[in-house]
Amino acid sequence: MTTISRKAVVCAILAIAFAGHAFPKDRGVMNTSTSPYVKLRNVDIDAVKWTNGFWADKFELCHKVMLPNLWGILNDREVCHAYANFRIAAGLQKGDFKGTFWHDGDFYKSLEAMAYVYAMTKDGKLAALMDEAISVIAKAQREDGYIHTPTLLGYRGQTQPYQNLHNHELYCMGHLMTAACIHYRATGKSSFLDIAKETGDHLYKVFMPRDPKLAHFGFNPSNIMGAVELYRTTGDRKYLDLAKTFVDMRGSGPRAKPGETGGTDLNQTRVPLRKETEAVGHAVTANYLYSGATDVYAETGEEALLRALERIWRNVTYQKMSVTGAVGAFRNGLSSRRDPVHEAYGREYQLPNRMAYNETCANIANAMWNWRMLAISGDAAFADVMEMVLYNSALSGIGLDGKNFFYSNVLRRWDDKSLFSQDLPTRSSYIDSFCCPPNIIRTIASVHAWAYSISDKAVWVNLYGSSVLETELSDGSKLKLTQITNYPWDGKVRITLDSPPKDEFAVMLRIPGWAKGAIVSVNGKRIGDDLAAGKYAEISRRWSVGDRIELDLPLPVQLIEAHPSVEELRNQVAVQRGPIVYCLESPDLPEGVRCSEVVIPSSIKLEPVHKEDLLGGIMVLEGKARVVRQGDWTGRLYRELLRDKPQTIPIRLIPYYAWSNRGLSEMTVWMPLDRQ
Numbered sequence: 001m002t003t004i005s006r007k008a009v010v011c012a013i014l015a016i017a018f019a020g021h022a023f024p025k026d027r028g029v030m031n032t033s034t035s036p037y038v039k040l041r042n043v044d045i046d047a048v049k050w051t052n053g054f055w056a057d058k059f060e061l062c063h064k065v066m067l068p069n070l071w072g073i074l075n076d077r078e079v080c081h082a083y084a085n086f087r088i089a090a091g092l093q094k095g096d097f098k099g100t101f102w103h104d105g106d107f108y109k110s111l112e113a114m115a116y117v118y119a120m121t122k123d124g125k126l127a128a129l130m131d132e133a134i135s136v137i138a139k140a141q142r143e144d145g146y147i148h149t150p151t152l153l154g155y156r157g158q159t160q161p162y163q164n165l166h167n168h169e170l171y172c173m174g175h176l177m178t179a180a181c182i183h184y185r186a187t188g189k190s191s192f193l194d195i196a197k198e199t200g201d202h203l204y205k206v207f208m209p210r211d212p213k214l215a216h217f218g219f220n221p222s223n224i225m226g227a228v229e230l231y232r233t234t235g236d237r238k239y240l241d242l243a244k245t246f247v248d249m250r251g252s253g254p255r256a257k258p259g260e261t262g263g264t265d266l267n268q269t270r271v272p273l274r275k276e277t278e279a280v281g282h283a284v285t286a287n288y289l290y291s292g293a294t295d296v297y298a299e300t301g302e303e304a305l306l307r308a309l310e311r312i313w314r315n316v317t318y319q320k321m322s323v324t325g326a327v328g329a330f331r332n333g334l335s336s337r338r339d340p341v342h343e344a345y346g347r348e349y350q351l352p353n354r355m356a357y358n359e360t361c362a363n364i365a366n367a368m369w370n371w372r373m374l375a376i377s378g379d380a381a382f383a384d385v386m387e388m389v390l391y392n393s394a395l396s397g398i399g400l401d402g403k404n405f406f407y408s409n410v411l412r413r414w415d416d417k418s419l420f421s422q423d424l425p426t427r428s429s430y431i432d433s434f435c436c437p438p439n440i441i442r443t444i445a446s447v448h449a450w451a452y453s454i455s456d457k458a459v460w461v462n463l464y465g466s467s468v469l470e471t472e473l474s475d476g477s478k479l480k481l482t483q484i485t486n487y488p489w490d491g492k493v494r495i496t497l498d499s500p501p502k503d504e505f506a507v508m509l510r511i512p513g514w515a516k517g518a519i520v521s522v523n524g525k526r527i528g529d530d531l532a533a534g535k536y537a538e539i540s541r542r543w544s545v546g547d548r549i550e551l552d553l554p555l556p557v558q559l560i561e562a563h564p565s566v567e568e569l570r571n572q573v574a575v576q577r578g579p580i581v582y583c584l585e586s587p588d589l590p591e592g593v594r595c596s597e598v599v600i601p602s603s604i605k606l607e608p609v610h611k612e613d614l615l616g617g618i619m620v621l622e623g624k625a626r627v628v629r630q631g632d633w634t635g636r637l638y639r640e641l642l643r644d645k646p647q648t649i650p651i652r653l654i655p656y657y658a659w660s661n662r663g664l665s666e667m668t669v670w671m672p673l674d675r676q
Contacts, residue, residue: 031185031232032375037301039378040453040460043471045119045185048448053466053486055447057616062444063117065402070110070441071129079430082107083133085149090139097153104149104172105222106434107133111192112179113442119186120448130183134192141195145202148172162206162217165267170218170246173199177226181233193233200230204242207249215253216269220285221246224292228299240299247273247293247305265335266342274304278315279345280335283328286345287365294372306376313373316366317385319348323560323574323669324396324581324656325389326358326409327366331420349565353412353670355419360397360407360436363389364443371450374462378455380536383462384513390447390463391488391579395657397440399427400616405437406660411669414596426664458506460536464493477501488578489610489619491515491553500543507549508536514578515553522549553578557606557621561673572670573600575621575653577608582621582653586666590649595666598651599626602675606653615661621653626674646674
């Protein structure tokens with residue numbers, strides 16, 4: 001009798017047209033239907049549909065342009081080689097590994113984005129592409145469940161697993177587990193989930209019980225989120241135990257010796273997370289760690305973990321975060337404990353402009369973390385940060401055409417000189433470190449599932465945008481509502497209860513922190529005279545079909561100043577309207593005027609004007625500012641102050657996310673302030 005390997009059987013099954021399994025009960029972005037320590041539970045991936053407006057347009061562009069373009073890049077061996085690496089590892093073609101150690105993760109994130117869009121569109125082409133790719137991944141996976149194409153293909157002579165934490169094995173496998181769970185919830189097929197379970201089983205055998213030699217292992221810990229999601233999807237407790245062990249490992253080993261890479265702030269391994277007091281190290285690895293640890297708390301309720309996360313969140317939000325929600329301000333820096341760090345959280349109040357790094361992935365991870373903190377707390381402060389990132393430092397990572405990208409997100413650009421690695425004067429169609437493009441695309445593909453949450457007897461409106469929600473409350477009662485709004489350009493929101501539960505329940509409306517003076521009415525009758533900004537407003541009653549809630553969020557133009565300890569921002573202001581941070585870009589200035597010469601009067605009147613034919617349709621801010629000419633600085637570093645009289649000029653500000661879509665330009669978010 002011929003012996004057939006288990007892997008061969010799996011691959012043979014995958015070659016069939018996947019009959020699929022029944023859908024699990026909960027199919028959300030985070031499967032928190034049974035998580036005991038969350039206050040807000042997710043809705044299903046397809047429970048919310050954008051109908052028109054800002055996010056509907058982004059989702060449509062994602063489906064029609066972003067994903068096809070992304071898939072083309074992944075399949076172009078002359079450009080990316082990500083898919084080719086799997087095909088080579090699977091024995092389907094010849095060649096050598098090309099790309100970065102984290103290239104597999106880029107591919108998994110792309111499949112995750114496809115799964116989100118498929119859940120909403122049932123696009124058969126996406127289903128076929130995912131089926132094909134999953135069958136290749138299954139063939140590439142080793143018998144023991146290990147999968148990492150650089151190691152499988154001997155990239156740079158490394159053929160043994162877990163020899164170098166910078167190989168990003170756990171990062172890639174973490175994204176595999178997450179993408180597989182989303183694919184299962186979106187399609188009902190277990191093909192990808194079976195691969196993820198084998199991966200999870202392999203990791204459990206390697207890391208459980210904890211090997212002291214691997215105390216520092218894993219540079220970028222997306223594996224924690226992946227393991228928790230695998231537990232939530234399968235119900236197998238060992239994956240949660242694995243995730244908890246990954247959290248426990250950080251900072252559990254001795255301090256590194258000179259020349260070693262373990263036990264440093266770079267990857268948050270110097271200090272155990274439960275004892276940490278500040279955000280340190282590489283900002284992406286940090287925010288993925290905090291996100292994963294929040295997932296672990298949602299399942300375990302460990303108070304020490306929660307207290308640490310709250311401490312770190314306050315440090316980030318009040319001392320280390322840009323006005324756009326961006327984090328990781330430095331390409332290279334030192335932690336407060338003097339460890340060298342790249343893509344770094346700096347020290348308190350170190351927030352540069354032109355030298356700002358603010359990697360797109362770090363910013364997105366900040367939103368992911370805040371989404372999780374919102375779920376466990378119900379505190380609108382986390383939703384405010386999440387929204388700030390989504391509209392500003394996340395969206396700035398992708399061009400309006402959906403095909404060009406930024407890796408870093410500077411706050412000021414004076415010329416075409418690249419100041420550090422991955423700093424680009426204009427967006428690029430391909431970035432060698434390709435982690436950010438699929439990350440922002442999967443975020444755009446899934447943000448609808450962040451818009452609403454549910455709790456016992458309540459639906460929570462986290463994000464505003466024209467949409468339809470069809471879900472059920474925890475008691476099983478059905479709920480359907482329709483939201484109509486032109487947010488973020490207009491603050492008027494109308495919510496109609498199309499199919500409310502029979503019993504009394506609450507609609508929780510988020511009142512953003514900037515929305516002072518918000519008012520709400522039900523069926524034309526105003527209720528509540530003092531809606532607190534930065535909180536959820538509760539409207540609890542027995543509802544009838546057709547009941548209408550109208551929320552009016554003021555959208556004043558605000559001049560924003562920074563804490564006086566931020567030296568780079570002294571006597572400068574940024575401009576914000578609603579959730580949108582604005583910037584000054586040179587194409588909108590009179591000829592011959594530079595962005596660096598514009599001064600904002602404290603009394604400036606900036607009027608919002610909608611420009612349908614500009615940058616995809618945006619709300620600009622127009623007003624009059626002053627120009628202080630710089631003169632000739634050739635051959636000089638210092639000079640006597642010029643006392644030229646300022647001129648008055650018209651200016652136009654555009655949303656920060658929309659800059660660098662009109663060729664090479666100057667840009668600044670922060671501008672000098674004239675207090676007279």
